[in-house]
Amino acid sequence: MSVMPLPKPRVSLTLVAAFFALYFIWGSTYLVIRIGVESWPPMLMAGCRFVIAGGLLFAWSLWRGAPLPSAKQWLSAGAIGILLLSGGNGGVTVAEHWGVASGVAALAVATVPLFTLVFGRIFGHRNSLLEWSGIGLGLCGIVLLNLGSNLQGSPAGAALIVFAAASWAFGSVWSKRLPLPAGPMASAVEMLVGGVALLIGSQISGEHLQQMPDVRGWLALGYLVVFGSIIAFSAYIYLLNNVRPAAATSYAFVNPAVAVLLGVLFAGESIGWPEALAMAVIIGAVVLIGLPQWRGRAEG
Template sequence: MPGLRRFPLPLVGAFFALYVIWGSTYLVIRIGVQYWPPLMLGGIRFIVGGTLMYAFLRWRGVPAPTWPQWKAAGIIGILLLSFGNGAVSMAEHTGVASGVAALAVATVPLFTLLCGYFWGARNTRLEWAGIVLGLIGIAMLNLGSNLQSSPLGAVLLIGAAAAWAFGSVWSKHLPLPQGAMSSAAQMLVGGVVLLIGSALTGEHLESLPPLEGWLAMMYLVVFGSIVAFNAYMYLLKNVRPAAATSYAYVNPAVAVLLGIVFAGERIGIAEALAMAVIISAVVLIGLPQWRRAPERPGVLVPTESRVN
């Protein structure tokens, strides 16, 4: 059927994983940091997930990464996971609501455009308008009571978005391993760096986590790391960066809804207005890139009518 050819099942599943599963991880991280130190939570999560993936792929006969591939994967793993995800965990550990954290990370497409300048990309007027509107949204978000009560959390979240965007753009110019082996290598290196950071900052467990803490860890390993992260890396290789980062439209709404229903979080008027401004900015940024013709045949490039 034409519709199925236009929307291959792997792409549909990958977008679902980014939109829904990644949206839920903000709440699960918020639960997890109640029982695990934030850097330790991320380090264990990615080392376990990366080890399971690496062992499975080697068992299936996938060749081990070469030294240049390990270096490239390590760089991206540190940017996306150690700096990006680690900073989000630390921000939520300071008391930032999961929905507000997701909203701050929604600025990734804004930083993605700015980072593109390192490789000669030039922005349209519409994209510049989106960047300016996004900066206004960030300012409004910081006026809300949630981030005002945690200035460190605000800095960590903006830094996380910038590191994730830079790593996402740079990944397309580095000799990464093929397929899922790239994700496995990135998780292994990123997880090790997080555990080193955990040790250097003196993190330690006061006591063994209860069942809820272990379930949060398992969810992050299986769904947040193995499933969703692989989906993201798959999309980075098969669609434009703007499409791969389009989860920024949906993740804040999913995270806010889950935080309200399951964690009793509340989003103030300032945060709600900031959400509208930031998501509008992301739409403006994404429209020109989603309209462009695909770089190669068979690659899905969503059209304007599917931006939502």
């Protein structure tokens, strides 16, 4: 009796689209932020981005039947939103306004996995020798990054971009221990609270529009709302539920290269040898940190 051959596994178009969104849309947002802050005050633009995206996602979640978050969930998600979006993404936006190149900003944010492991120690996570090696190598990469002309030209931007990466990492670690709303509602609340915090910061710091943003500025805001905050985030959630976590977080390897390439091609940015070497070192460090995840999944 002949045995029918098993069909080869098909690659879902949805899966391909999700990875494209994660790698290239998130990678492109650094250049779009750079374009946006040419006509928007940075915190005002970031605040509008997240309030609009969060409001749309909140309304969509309610329409889909999601329950209203409790007071405790609002507080928890709000705290995470301030860490991730106000401190993390808002910090990147302000740093780019201060002159940090979009590619260098993306490369600095690639250090998030390093900070995540460090903050994990606070909550009892024990790092392996390989992970500690990755942290050490990543710190060397940060030193190299600061030797480049981009960050030397903006010391405040350099400090802010590192703070942004640390804020995002701490919020990511802490979020696993807080009572958050279920599904997309958690992100909606985080965006709303983080966005409002940025708008308050914009007012306190005295930001104001000198004139209405030009067409490029409005298109940048629209791109960040629709593609950067709604589509790319939804793709990330989809991948977390359908592929290995190490694969879902592999954007940390790809986003810096995409951002550097787009910045050189479309914004006239230049990357010197310290930044290029820092890219290789930091990505190597992230690979070292990811190896235990891949090994564990392969053995499982």
